[in-house]
Amino acid sequence: xxREEVMKTLNEIFCNVFDxxxxxxxxxxxxxxxxxxxxxEQINLIVAIENEFGxxxxxxEVSDLANVGEMAxxxxxxxxxx
Amino acid sequence: MNNYSFEQLSVGQSESFEVTVTSEMMDxxxxxxxxxxxLHNDEEFAIEQGYEHKVVxxxxxxxxxxxxxxxxxxxxxxxxxxxxAKYLKPVYVGDTLTVTGTIDELHESVKRASIxxxxxxxxxxxxxxxxxxxGFLK
Numbered sequence: 001x002x003r004e005e006v007m008k009t010l011n012e013i014f015c016n017v018f019d020x021x022x023x024x025x026x027x028x029x030x031x032x033x034x035x036x037x038x039x040x041e042q043i044n045l046i047v048a049i050e051n052e053f054g055x056x057x058x059x060x061e062v063s064d065l066a067n068v069g070e071m072a073x074x075x076x077x078x079x080x081x082x
Numbered sequence: 083m084n085n086y087s088f089e090q091l092s093v094g095q096s097e098s099f100e101v102t103v104t105s106e107m108m109d110x111x112x113x114x115x116x117x118x119x120x121l122h123n124d125e126e127f128a129i130e131q132g133y134e135h136k137v138v139x140x141x142x143x144x145x146x147x148x149x150x151x152x153x154x155x156x157x158x159x160x161x162x163x164x165x166x167a168k169y170l171k172p173v174y175v176g177d178t179l180t181v182t183g184t185i186d187e188l189h190e191s192v193k194r195a196s197i198x199x200x201x202x203x204x205x206x207x208x209x210x211x212x213x214x215x216x217g218f219l220k
Contacts, residue, residue, distance in 0.1 A: 040163060043192040043217065050189060057191040 001079060006072045013048045017041060027069025055079070084157030088193045088218045091185055097154040098182035101146055103138050105175050111142045138173040143210050147199055150183045151214050155197060159219045163194065167212035178204040183214065193218050
């Protein structure tokens with residue numbers, strides 16, 4: 001899977017979780033950019049991402065993420081190591 | 083009351099309990115919800131619609147998920163974050179329901195358990211299938 005494909009899949013997940021088809025993610029997108037992105041939606045996002053990509057993160061990995069780009073990098077790095 | 087921590091749970095672990103739906107429960111739910119719909123309150127109307135009796139509120143049946151997760155799985159540390167429910171068959175006053183929850187997914191990164199819920203009646207017919215998303219208090 002290319003990074004572009006990862007970002008496309010992440011965009012679909014975000015649209016589903018926030019029920020908002022107008023979301024367009026960039027590497028810099030973070031919780032300040034999406035009004036409903038609170039701690040509960042963060043959990044919903046992580047669970048949806050783990051299920052979609054078939055991988056599990058540990059707590060430290062997800063708590064250090066600053067934006068969507070870092071999430072995409074984490075997914076790429078974990079998929080390369082599998 | 084059980085008091086499982088996230089770490090004490092495993093996929094496939096389950097808990098269940100039985101409960102009989104009473105008229106008092108229907109009265110309480112009517113008071114709480116304000117749902118005066120005749121399907122739940124008028125025996126004749128419900129029979130005209132093809133049901134055996136007035137139908138128990140779907141959300142009353144769903145409410146047993148609260149006891150399932152808050153008392154049994156995981157119990158005291160439960161922080162209910164979401165519920166999904168599909169109603170498969172009508173429930174009537176006097177039905178004895180078996181409410182069963184089974185751990186379906188454990189997400190360590192966010193300390194969330196996904197619990198598959200099945201509620202069956204005294205004839206072993208599934209009346210509700212659903213899912214509860216549960217976080218954990220400290």
